[in-house]
Each structure stands twice: as structure tokens, then as C-alpha cells.
Amino acid sequence: MNKKIAFIGAGSMAEAIISGIVKSGILTKEQILVTNKSNRERLENIKSKYDVQCILDKEEVIREADIVILATKPYDLKDSVESIKEFLQPEQLVFSVIAGISTDYITALIGNNNPVVRAMPNTSATIGYSATAISAGKYASDEHLIQAEELFATIGTTAIVDEDDMHTVTGISGSGPAYIYYLVEAMEKAALEAGFDKETAMELITQTVRGAGQMLKESGESAAVLRKKITSPAGTTEAGIETLNKYDFEKTIMECVKSASNRSVELGKNE
Ligand SMILES: NC(=O)C1=CN([C@@H]2O[C@H](COP(=O)(O)OP(=O)(O)OC[C@H]3O[C@@H](n4cnc5c(N)ncnc54)[C@H](O)[C@@H]3O)[C@@H](O)[C@H]2O)C=CC1
Numbered sequence: 001m002n003k004k005i006a007f008i009g010a011g012s013m014a015e016a017i018i019s020g021i022v023k024s025g026i027l028t029k030e031q032i033l034v035t036n037k038s039n040r041e042r043l044e045n046i047k048s049k050y051d052v053q054c055i056l057d058k059e060e061v062i063r064e065a066d067i068v069i070l071a072t073k074p075y076d077l078k079d080s081v082e083s084i085k086e087f088l089q090p091e092q093l094v095f096s097v098i099a100g101i102s103t104d105y106i107t108a109l110i111g112n113n114n115p116v117v118r119a120m121p122n123t124s125a126t127i128g129y130s131a132t133a134i135s136a137g138k139y140a141s142d143e144h145l146i147q148a149e150e151l152f153a154t155i156g157t158t159a160i161v162d163e164d165d166m167h168t169v170t171g172i173s174g175s176g177p178a179y180i181y182y183l184v185e186a187m188e189k190a191a192l193e194a195g196f197d198k199e200t201a202m203e204l205i206t207q208t209v210r211g212a213g214q215m216l217k218e219s220g221e222s223a224a225v226l227r228k229k230i231t232s233p234a235g236t237t238e239a240g241i242e243t244l245n246k247y248d249f250e251k252t253i254m255e256c257v258k259s260a261s262n263r264s265v266e267l268g269k270n271e
């Protein structure tokens with residue numbers, strides 16, 4: 001890819017994307033620029049891990065960049081755009097990975113017709129396994145969407161969605177890894193309670209989660225069918241699932257996704 005990209009905000013998500021891009025080799029370390037809010041320590045940390053261009057001076061970062069990736073928390077977006085907008089040129093492409101915030105709002109903050117593309121990745125970007133949804137703002141062309149797909153494809157899979165669906169995406173795949181980690185934490189606790197050492201417990205659980213994910217990808221069978229194949233009549237799985245049902249597991253997860261999506265809507269309302 002013959003572009004320079006600049007991250008505004010060097011937090012967890014920016015780091016996950018940087019890690020994935022560096023591993024993919026699609027950009028050289030000279031093509032990746034990172035800035036943060038007056039936090040030299042965080043930039044030094046990113047520099048030491050990935051050897052990308054970590055620069056506190058926002059003007060310098062923006063001047064160099066073809067694509068600017070907004071990666072601050074939603075409540076820091078306004079300040080961060082304020083601090084770069086005077087340096088932004090109209091042809092510079094802006095990506096945002098910020099939950100809840102619309103491309104229209106970002107366009108209004110920038111005060112210019114820069115193309116804006118919204119993306120919702122997840123932290124599995126770190127190892128090239130993000131599921132990233134992408135949608136175009138009003139000034140973004142198909143060519144801009146293709147550039148976004150090209151970049152985010154280096155950190156996992158991509159899907160183009162309507163911007164209105166980004167809230168649901170955030171509740172499912174943006175936050176989703178955290179739900180899986182929570183499940184793992186609970187399984188680990190159960191194993192430790194049963195007297196397992198942590199290492200053995202985590203080996204068993206991690207491989208189980210990995211195997212289930214791969215089966216969903218590769219077997220061509222639905223989750224329901226795969227689950228049925230494990231569930232012998234009057235067997236152990238059935239006993240386990242009866243307990244999940246007793247505690248309304250399905251409803252709980254559905255409500256969890258709805259709460260996360262609704263929170264994304266709320267974050268957008270604070271625009
Ligand atoms: N963490 C995750 O799993 C995901 C996060 N996101 C989105 O990514 C965005 C960032 O999230 P995290 O990385 O988790 O947050 P974070 O808090 O780890 O990182 C945000 C970074 O932005 C910096 N920052 C704040 N104000 C700034 C400014 N004015 N100029 C430059 N940098 C500034 C902060 O110092 C911090 O390093 C959020 O909007 C979130 O909705 C999206 C998908 C997944």
C-alpha cells in the first residue's frame with residue numbers, strides 16, 4: 001500500500017491495529033505515524049514495541065499522512081479534531097474507529113468536505129483476526145471504501161455495512177471479544193475451584209475456544225448443529241446447558257448485545 005497513515009490516539013485499539021498492520025507487512029514502519037495527547041511515555045512504549053513513527057507534534061503527523069485514523073475515546077474526539085483540523089488538507093482521507101460517533105458529526109467537526117469512513121474493528125486486530133465493519137460517510141467514494149477495505153483486510157475480515165447498523169455491529173463484534181473473555185474467565189474459575197492448576201486450565205479452555213471458533217469458520221455447519229453434535233441425550237453437555245437455560249443464558253446474551261448497541265447510540269447522542 002503506497003500510503004502513509006496517522007493514528008490520532010495511541011490507545012488499545014490503535015495499538016491492536018498497528019500490531020496487525022506491522023505483522024501483515026503491508027506498510028513499512030516509516031508509513032505508520034502515531035500521535036497521542038501529550039503523553040510521551042505512551043508514544044515511547046509504542047515506539048519500543050513496533051518501531052513506528054511516534055510523534056507528539058500533530059502538525060508534523062498530519063502533514064505526512066495520506067490517511068488519518070481517529071482513535072480517541074468518543075469524549076476526546078472533539079478536542080482531538082480541534083487540534084488537527086487546521087493542518088488537514090481537503091484531500092486527506094479520514095477513518096474513524098470511534099464507537100457511536102457518526103461520520104456526519106466528524107465532518108461537521110472537521111468543517112470541510114474530507115472523505116470520512118467509519119470502521120468498527122476489534123482488538124483481535126493484534127493478531128490479524130479482527131472482524132471489521134466499514135461504512136462510508138457522505139463525502140467518501142467507492143474508491144475510499146476500497147482503500148479502507150484494503151487497510152482493514154490486513155488485520156482480519158471486513159464487511160461493508162450501512163452506517164445505521166454500526167451500533168449493532170459495535171454490540172456484536174466490537175465489544176464481542178470481551179464477552180468471550182468473560183466466558184473464559186468464568187470457565188477458568190470453575191476449573192480452579194475444581195483443583196486444576198491455572199496453566200492446565202487455560203490450555204484446555206483456550207484450545208476449546210479456538211477449536212470452536214475454527215469449527216464455526218470451517219465446518220460449514222451452524223452453531224446450533226455443532227452444539228447438537230456435542231449434546232448427547234442425558235449426557236454432560238445437556239446437564240450443563242440445562243443450567244445455562246435455567247439462568248436464561250440466551251436472553252442474557254441477547255440483552256447484553258442490545259445494551260452495548262444502545263450504549264453506542266447514546267454515545268452518538270452526545271455528539
Ligand atoms: N478497545 C476496543 O476494543 C475498541 C475500541 N474502539 C474505539 O476505539 C477508540 C479508542 O478506544 P481505546 O483504544 O480502547 O481507548 P484508549 O483510552 O486506550 O485510547 C485512546 C487514546 O487517545 C488518546 N487521546 C485522548 N485525547 C487525545 C487527543 N486530543 N489527541 C490525541 N490523542 C488523544 C489517549 O491519551 C489514549 O491514549 C474508542 O473511541 C473506542 O470506541 C473500537 C473498537 C474496539
Ligand SMILES: O=C(O)[C@@H]1CCC=N1
Nearest residue numbers: 098099170174175176
Ligand atoms: O467499550 C467500548 O466502548 C469500545 C467500543 C467497542 C469495544 N470497545
